[in-house]
Amino acid sequence: MSINDKREEIVRAALELIAENGFHGAPMAMIADKAGVGAGTIYRYFENKDVLIVELYKDLEERMYPVILDGYAPDEPTRERFLHLGTALLRYFIENPLDFRYLEQFHNSPYGVEHRRDKILGKKEGINVFCELFEDGISQQMMKDLPLVILFALAFGPLLSVARDHILGFVILDDLLITRTIEACWDGIKRQSVC
Amino acid sequence: MSINDKREEIVRAALELIAENGFHGAPMAMIADKAGVGAGTIYRYFENKDVLIVELYKDLEERMYPVILDGYAPDEPTRERFLHLGTALLRYFIENPLDFRYLEQFHNSPYGVEHRRDKILGKKEGINVFCELFEDGISQQMMKDLPLVILFALAFGPLLSVARDHILGFVILDDLLITRTIEACWDGIKRQSVC
Amino acid sequence: MSINDKREEIVRAALELIAENGFHGAPMAMIADKAGVGAGTIYRYFENKDVLIVELYKDLEERMYPVILDGYAPDEPTRERFLHLGTALLRYFIENPLDFRYLEQFHNSPYGVEHRRDKILGKKEGINVFCELFEDGISQQMMKDLPLVILFALAFGPLLSVARDHILGFVILDDLLITRTIEACWDGIKRQSVC
Amino acid sequence: MSINDKREEIVRAALELIAENGFHGAPMAMIADKAGVGAGTIYRYFENKDVLIVELYKDLEERMYPVILDGYAPDEPTRERFLHLGTALLRYFIENPLDFRYLEQFHNSPYGVEHRRDKILGKKEGINVFCELFEDGISQQMMKDLPLVILFALAFGPLLSVARDHILGFVILDDLLITRTIEACWDGIKRQSVC
DNA sequence: GATGAATGAGCGTTCATTCAT
DNA sequence: CATGAATGAACGCTCATTCAT
Numbered sequence: 001m002s003i004n005d006k007r008e009e010i011v012r013a014a015l016e017l018i019a020e021n022g023f024h025g026a027p028m029a030m031i032a033d034k035a036g037v038g039a040g041t042i043y044r045y046f047e048n049k050d051v052l053i054v055e056l057y058k059d060l061e062e063r064m065y066p067v068i069l070d071g072y073a074p075d076e077p078t079r080e081r082f083l084h085l086g087t088a089l090l091r092y093f094i095e096n097p098l099d100f101r102y103l104e105q106f107h108n109s110p111y112g113v114e115h116r117r118d119k120i121l122g123k124k125e126g127i128n129v130f131c132e133l134f135e136d137g138i139s140q141q142m143m144k145d146l147p148l149v150i151l152f153a154l155a156f157g158p159l160l161s162v163a164r165d166h167i168l169g170f171v172i173l174d175d176l177l178i179t180r181t182i183e184a185c186w187d188g189i190k191r192q193s194v195c
Numbered sequence: 196m197s198i199n200d201k202r203e204e205i206v207r208a209a210l211e212l213i214a215e216n217g218f219h220g221a222p223m224a225m226i227a228d229k230a231g232v233g234a235g236t237i238y239r240y241f242e243n244k245d246v247l248i249v250e251l252y253k254d255l256e257e258r259m260y261p262v263i264l265d266g267y268a269p270d271e272p273t274r275e276r277f278l279h280l281g282t283a284l285l286r287y288f289i290e291n292p293l294d295f296r297y298l299e300q301f302h303n304s305p306y307g308v309e310h311r312r313d314k315i316l317g318k319k320e321g322i323n324v325f326c327e328l329f330e331d332g333i334s335q336q337m338m339k340d341l342p343l344v345i346l347f348a349l350a351f352g353p354l355l356s357v358a359r360d361h362i363l364g365f366v367i368l369d370d371l372l373i374t375r376t377i378e379a380c381w382d383g384i385k386r387q388s389v390c
Numbered sequence: 391m392s393i394n395d396k397r398e399e400i401v402r403a404a405l406e407l408i409a410e411n412g413f414h415g416a417p418m419a420m421i422a423d424k425a426g427v428g429a430g431t432i433y434r435y436f437e438n439k440d441v442l443i444v445e446l447y448k449d450l451e452e453r454m455y456p457v458i459l460d461g462y463a464p465d466e467p468t469r470e471r472f473l474h475l476g477t478a479l480l481r482y483f484i485e486n487p488l489d490f491r492y493l494e495q496f497h498n499s500p501y502g503v504e505h506r507r508d509k510i511l512g513k514k515e516g517i518n519v520f521c522e523l524f525e526d527g528i529s530q531q532m533m534k535d536l537p538l539v540i541l542f543a544l545a546f547g548p549l550l551s552v553a554r555d556h557i558l559g560f561v562i563l564d565d566l567l568i569t570r571t572i573e574a575c576w577d578g579i580k581r582q583s584v585c
Numbered sequence: 586m587s588i589n590d591k592r593e594e595i596v597r598a599a600l601e602l603i604a605e606n607g608f609h610g611a612p613m614a615m616i617a618d619k620a621g622v623g624a625g626t627i628y629r630y631f632e633n634k635d636v637l638i639v640e641l642y643k644d645l646e647e648r649m650y651p652v653i654l655d656g657y658a659p660d661e662p663t664r665e666r667f668l669h670l671g672t673a674l675l676r677y678f679i680e681n682p683l684d685f686r687y688l689e690q691f692h693n694s695p696y697g698v699e700h701r702r703d704k705i706l707g708k709k710e711g712i713n714v715f716c717e718l719f720e721d722g723i724s725q726q727m728m729k730d731l732p733l734v735i736l737f738a739l740a741f742g743p744l745l746s747v748a749r750d751h752i753l754g755f756v757i758l759d760d761l762l763i764t765r766t767i768e769a770c771w772d773g774i775k776r777q778s779v780c
Numbered sequence: 781g782a783t784g785a786a787t788g789a790g791c792g793t794t795c796a797t798t799c800a801t
Numbered sequence: 802c803a804t805g806a807a808t809g810a811a812c813g814c815t816c817a818t819t820c821a822t
Contacts (some may be wrong), residue, residue, distance in 0.1 A: 006807090008808085022304065022305070023303075024218075024219050024791095025305075027790080027791065027792080028791080028792060028793080029790090029791080029792090032809095037807075037808085038807060038808040038809055039792090039793085039808080039809065039810095040249030040795080040807070040809065040810095041806080041807055041808070041809095042791085042793075043792095043793070043794080044806065044807075048792075049792065049793090069310040104303060105303070108299060108300075108303040109217070110217075112327055113363060114781075116363075116365075117363070117365075117816095120365050144375070144379060146372070146375060146376070146379070147366050147372070149357075149360050149365050150353075150357055150360075150366060150372070150379075152356070153352075153353040153354075153356030153357045153360065153376075154353045154376070154379050154380070154383065156350040156352075156353070156356070157348075157351075157352030157353035157355060157356035157357075158345075158348040158352035158353060158383065159348075159352070161347070161348030161352035161354075162344075162345055162348040163350070165344050165345075165348065168308060168311070168312065169312070170315050170344050171313075171342050171344040171345060175339070177342070177345070180339070180341060181341070181345055181348075181349070182347050183282060183384050183815060184339060184341070184345075184384065185349070185383060186380050187382050187385075187387055188349065188353065188379050188380060188381050189379065190382075192382055201782095219816095222815080222816055222817080223816070223817055224817090225816095226814070227783095227784085232782080232783085233782055233783035233784055234783080234784055234785090234817090234818085235782070235783055235784065235818085235819075235820080236781090236782055236783070236784095238817095238818075238819085239781075239782075243817075243818075244817065244818090254806080309783090396785090396786090411695075412694065412695070414608075414609050414812095415695075417811075417812060417813080418812080418813060418814080419672060419811090419812080419813090422788095427786075427787085427813085428786060428787040428788055429787080429788065429789095429813090430786070430787060430814080430816080431786055431788095432814095433813095433814070433815080434784095434785065438813075438814075439813065439814090447696055471797070474792080485786075494693060495649060495693070498689060498690075498693040500607075503753060504771075505705075506753075506755070507701030507753070507755075510755050513783065534765070536762070536765060536766070536769070537756050537762070539747075539750050539755050539756040540743075540747055540750075540756060540762070540766055540769075542746070543742075543743040543744075543746030543747040543750065543766075544682060544743040544766070544769050544770070544773065545748035546742075546746070547738075547741075547742030547743035547745060547747075548735075548738045548739040548742035548773065549738075549742070549745070550742060551737070551738030551741070551742035552734075552738040553743075555734050555735075555738065557804075558698060558701070558702065560701070560702070560705050560734050561732050561734040561735060567731070567732070567735070570729070570731060571731070571735055571739070574729055574731070574735075574739050574773050574774065575739070577772050577773050577775075577777055578739065578743065578769050578770060578772050581768065582772055582774075591803095609795095612795055612796080613793080613795070613796055613797080614796090614805090615795095615796070617804095617805085622803080622804085623803055623804035623805055624796090624797085624804080624805055624806090625797085625798075625799080625803070625804055626803055626804070626805095627804085628796095628797075628798085629802075629803075633796075633797075634796065634797090779808065
């Protein structure tokens with residue numbers, strides 16, 4: 001087993017246990033066990049549990065972004081770009097339920113809140129595609145003129161709910177439902193034409 | 196202090212501590228302390244911590260519903276009914292941040308998932324106003340013909356996100372923003388007219 | 391067992407184990423075991439191990455002082471007062487070897503150094519009998535005109551060594567040897583008359 | 586780096602870390618790091634940590650003795666020989682605070698007690714200069730007729746205390762104070778003439 | 781019924797030691 | 802030989818729960 005395999009095993013085990021049981025349902029010893037390493041070994045790769053949790057998140061982001069941005073064309077119309085990103089995100093969550101549940105655990109925790117705060121207050125560089133897209137949308141008067149934070153909520157709030165419900169088995173999303181859901185999200189953020 | 200006052204104190208203390216610090220940031224001893232009762236006393240009212248957590252949720256729901264339904268007229272048009280409920284819900288969250296944060300903690304935990312599963316699979320009686328509203332909306336062809344679960348996500352997903360962001364201080368919702376946000380949610384679920 | 395008995399048991403057990411094995415040779419679990427209490431119980435009486443160690447020291451001082459000062463007459467001549475204190479101290483150590491070994495462990499540790507620093511820098515009120523005695527001795531020109539710290543070393547350095555050697559069995563101190571040793575300490579600090 | 590350099594580096598690193606942080610504040614990995622060797626390498630030179638600690642002590646003794654004995658003339662009068670040794674020792678401690686603090690750590694630990702026991706019970710060869718000096722002093726009736734162990738305590742007890750206080754900054758020893766301190770030690774052990 | 785002292789399993793973490801490379 | 806990644810027993814400490822008072 002190469003050195004990176006060991007780190008990889010720890011990451012996989014931690015992700016799975018935390019995704020399934022939450023942070024407190026995933027003791028370090030259990031993670032070590034599942035990863036097939038000694039308890040102390042984790043600490044060679046991660047300073048402590050908090051660091052492990054944050055690193056796990058960063059790893060996840062790095063795995064996720066390229067997948068979501070695959071095929072993304074910044075010169076397409078706003079609507080198409082939104083549909084692309086929304087669909088890609090939702091698909092990613094559905095196809096990687098552990099990643100999704102981990103993200104939820106993370107965001108609903110002091111780690112996540114802190115991270116979010118840093119991001120919104122501009123301390124951290126996130127992926128800007130989303131911001132750019134929404135800023136474009138607003139300036140082109142395609143989207144409602146609402147604070148960015150609210151547009152994000154309108155666009156991604158349903159998406160997260162729907163992903164969770166799919167993963168928990170409360171609904172089964174097929175390609176059509178995915179498309180229609182993302183289109184509905186678009187309806188939520190787009191400036192409504194007067195008929 | 197009457198017997199119910201004691202229970203009330205425990206509930207209040209637990210709600211506050213859990214809302215602020217999460218489930219593991221609220222040890223039973225600390226709850227007892229804050230409630231002004233002995234640690235063992237909690238166990239007279241709640242079999243164990245898990246039960247306390249679930250009961251807390253039920254209490255919260257019971258406190259919440261009448262407030263949300265206050266002024267609700269089942270014979271108004273679908274759109275108005277939706278706007279009423281959405282606005283009432285969002286306002287409630289903003290005005291009762293502890294309740295909101297508790298709800299989030301609860302939903303993002305095994306308790307919440309279990310509870311949700313029971314509800315959706317019909318084991319539990321929730322308030323049916325929401326269901327009725329959406330079923331009406333669909334049958335009147337006012338709303339998109341999507342699974343109820345997805346409509347719920349479209350309607351309430353953004354609402355929860357926005358409430359959280361307000362409570363965390365990432366955005367400040369005034370009356371106008373609240374109205375516009377709920378209207379945007381309506382745009383998400385309503386069947387779009389072809390122009 | 392009364393409430394104070396329990397604290398007393400913990401103190402006794404901790405003192406004995408630390409005296410015999412040092413701080414690291416006395417895990418909390420072992421102390422609890424020896425005291426006949428649960429591991430968590432110690433933490434009801436002492437915030438953590440550090441606090442336990444310092445409290446143990448304070449307890450010990452409080453037990454020790456009255457014994458040493460018993461029969462002490464501040465109006466006796468300096469020499470007699472010194473002999474009284476020195477003898478009493480040495481006797482106490484010999485008769486309470488656990489106390490003595492604990493004191494040694496304490497003084498030879500960051501706790502002790504800190505404590506000593508505070509005392510010397512005047513932050514803490516110790517028993518002043520010793521200071522008074524030495525200051526008297528200097529001003530009466532009975533003792534050598536050396537810094538107090540050095541006089542203390544001359545007076546008590548040998549005393550501690552001798553007590554340790556007795557306890558470890560390297561010498562057996564009887565009344566006569568005790569007297570002669572303390573007298574020798576007095577020779578060390580007293581201003582030598584020119585013959 | 587020759588093989589002995591490596592051992593030397595380990596010894597130096599261990600001495601420094603243990604002197605500054607105590608035995609438990611000096612993990613093997615940290616020692617290895619500071620010595621610039623692999624953690625496993627230490628075990629090529631020292632069977633385990635305990636052995637390292639004892640070897641360290643022996644090394645230290647071997648470094649110390651020649652320095653202390655430098656200029657020592659066995660044919661000088663007893664008093665002068667004592668003053669020489671005492672002064673040399675005190676100076677050595679002051680000039681080599683790491684060595685001194687290591688010695689203190691060592692003596693105040695099971696290792697030190699064991700070592701001392703072996704020495705006193707004759708299992709180990711120490712330097713005999715001290716013994717010879719004191720035996721001479723007794724037989725010449727220059728020194729008090731006390732057990733050797735007690736004479737040692739009277740002579741070196743204050744010396745260690747004073748060295749520690751200097752190193753901790755509680756007193757600053759200059760040449761004059763050193764001389765006067767050692768002379769005071771001599772007063773403690775010398776047979777007092779009747780005036 | 782109410783209490784809160786007592787419990788001990790379980791947590792996150794450290795570190796002396798080993799052994800494959 | 803030298804290495805340093807890996808180990809796992811052992812540590813200090815927390816907290817849900819119990820039960821004598």
